[in-house]
Amino acid sequence: MTERHLHIVSFDVPWPANYGGVIDVYYKAKALHDIGVRVHLHCFEYGRARAVELGQVCETVHFYERHTGKHQLLNSLPYVVVSRRSDELVDRLLEDDHPIIFEGLHSCYHLGDPRLASRKRYVRTHNVEHDYYEGLANAERGTFKRTYFVNEARKLKKFEPVLSEADGIFTISPNDQRYFSQHYRNVKQIPAFHSNDRVDVPSGLGDFCFYHGALGVPENDQAALYLVREVFKGLPIPLVIAGSGASSELKSAVAKSNNVKLREHLGTEEITALVKAAQVNVLPTFQSTGIKLKLLLCLFAGRHVVCNSPMVKDTGLEDLCHVHDDPDRMRLSIQACMAQHCDGAMIEKRTAIMEQRFSNKRNAEAILRVVR
Numbered sequence: 001m002t003e004r005h006l007h008i009v010s011f012d013v014p015w016p017a018n019y020g021g022v023i024d025v026y027y028k029a030k031a032l033h034d035i036g037v038r039v040h041l042h043c044f045e046y047g048r049a050r051a052v053e054l055g056q057v058c059e060t061v062h063f064y065e066r067h068t069g070k071h072q073l074l075n076s077l078p079y080v081v082v083s084r085r086s087d088e089l090v091d092r093l094l095e096d097d098h099p100i101i102f103e104g105l106h107s108c109y110h111l112g113d114p115r116l117a118s119r120k121r122y123v124r125t126h127n128v129e130h131d132y133y134e135g136l137a138n139a140e141r142g143t144f145k146r147t148y149f150v151n152e153a154r155k156l157k158k159f160e161p162v163l164s165e166a167d168g169i170f171t172i173s174p175n176d177q178r179y180f181s182q183h184y185r186n187v188k189q190i191p192a193f194h195s196n197d198r199v200d201v202p203s204g205l206g207d208f209c210f211y212h213g214a215l216g217v218p219e220n221d222q223a224a225l226y227l228v229r230e231v232f233k234g235l236p237i238p239l240v241i242a243g244s245g246a247s248s249e250l251k252s253a254v255a256k257s258n259n260v261k262l263r264e265h266l267g268t269e270e271i272t273a274l275v276k277a278a279q280v281n282v283l284p285t286f287q288s289t290g291i292k293l294k295l296l297l298c299l300f301a302g303r304h305v306v307c308n309s310p311m312v313k314d315t316g317l318e319d320l321c322h323v324h325d326d327p328d329r330m331r332l333s334i335q336a337c338m339a340q341h342c343d344g345a346m347i348e349k350r351t352a353i354m355e356q357r358f359s360n361k362r363n364a365e366a367i368l369r370v371v372r
Contacts, residue, residue, distance in 0.1 A: 005038045005059070005098040006371065011084060011106040013043045013063070015051035017195065018268045019214050020293040021126050024172070025103050026057075027193035028124070031364035033057040040098065044084045044107070064089055073148070077109075078155040085109040090116065099371040101170075105129045105156060105163070112165040122371060123163055124170045124190075127290040128179050130157035135287040139218035141249070168370055173291040175314035188370060190363050192291050195272075196300035197360075199351040201342045206279030206303060208238040209334060212271050212294060215264075216245025223284045228253045228260050230327040231282070235259065237338060239282070242266050242274060275302045280337045282330075283307040283321075291315055299354055304337040306330060316357065320350050 010025045017026035029039045038059040044066050054061045064086040075082045090110055093100060099120040102108050106129075111121060130153045137149035160183075163169060168186040171177040177189040211227055213220035224241050228250070232239045241254065242263045254262045266274075275281055281298040288310040295317065298305050305321040308330070312318045322337065324330040 003038060004036060004368070005040065005096065006032060007040045007042065007093060007098055007100040008103060009042045009089065009100060009107045009110075010103045011044055011080075012046040013048040013051055013054075014041075015048075015053050016268055018271075020290075021104065023195065023293045024124070024126065024193045026054075027195060027360055028364065028367075029054075030057040031193055031360040032367070035361065035364050035368065037364075037368065042089055042092070044086075062089075062092060073151075076155070078105075078152050078159055079148075080106045080152065080156075081109050081159060093119070101367075101371075102166075105160060108159075108162055112162050120167050120371060121165065122168045122170060123166045124172070125163075125176055125180060126172055128176055130154070130160065131289045132287060135289070136218050139222040139286060141218075141247075145218075170367065170370075173289075173315060175288065176290060178314075188366070190366055191358050192293055192296060193360050193363065194293060194296045194300070194358065195268075196297065196354075196358075199300050199347065199354050201301075201303060201347050201350070202276050203341075205339075205341065206277050208240055208278055209280040209282050209306075210240050210242070210274050210278035210302075211282050211284075212242040212274070214245060215241075215243035215247070215250065219285060219287045221245075221247045221250055222286060225250050225253060226284055226327075227282060228257055231284075231330050231334070232257070232260055235331055235334070237334060240274060240278070242271055272297065272301060278302060280304045280306050280334050282334065283311050284330075285311045288313040295321075296354075296358060299350060300358075303342050304340065306333050306337060317353070320353060 012022055014022035014025040017023045032039050040060045041058040042062045044064050050063050066083045068083050072079050072083055084107055101122045101124055102111055103124050104126045133149050133153035133156060137146050140146040140149055163184050169180050169184055170188055170190040171180050172192050181187040215221045239260045244264050254260050275298055281302045283295055299320055307321050307323060308325045309323055312321055312323060322333045324333055
């Protein structure tokens, strides 16, 4: 049997797999490995340690320094792109003729490199990036960061046509599929890869609600503030918020609340345990691009999910959640869910949808059929 090899160029070191983007990268590499693909992983360093664990699912692993610094902000290219350039990476890719997947627009500095013109090149999109950065700008309260996000959104939109150099694009959500298929060729939706093998809804009742996210990201901090101030204020139900990088504004709001606790610096296993223990996972967002990996975790491993419409927009998962955009209706839904067991019909419906659409093995095989 002919050996199959594949390069993956990642925007970050994908271990530990503890936030949205790297969860997709790591579990994609693992799923490909599990069906016999020899994965050659290339990681740009972004403040995370060089993880030896990656060697368990990858044939080779290489690390590259990011070219950071404020002077890069003056470049006409997006900072997140120009800081991920490496001749060492290109030299290594030229050692063979294996196909290449670039993870996200962030990793696409060399997508149009003439030295790689004869290669099969694919891009895994994680968001419509200029929309995502515009959302970050809207959520950001600091002037410098807001200006940065606005400028980065503009540069990302201008840079995006480099995707026409790709032989194919793998989108992560139906909404993104519609956008990219209108502008580029050979676009195929491959749902997000994740840590769950099967739906496993806990029995019994929990006694608290849970929200988790990287709180250093403005949209997540904004969502947590919304819960504290608009949804759980005066509600006789405990809420646990987990995540690192909380703003002083969020910490102050939590300190003034008598039913909200903030837990920082938790590991992946601790987050998953809280998802399982909670009676309701509450997931508002004000960003509808891409798909939120936290939603998949909660639907695979948690009890009830209460969210707003941007969290599930065009995901096909709307019927598995209690969806409310009005905070008062969200409060009523949470109160009702606190006394409700997850019945067999609900679990059966969730299992049918999640295990069919979000099978890592099936989706890895779909990638392999394209990159042959």
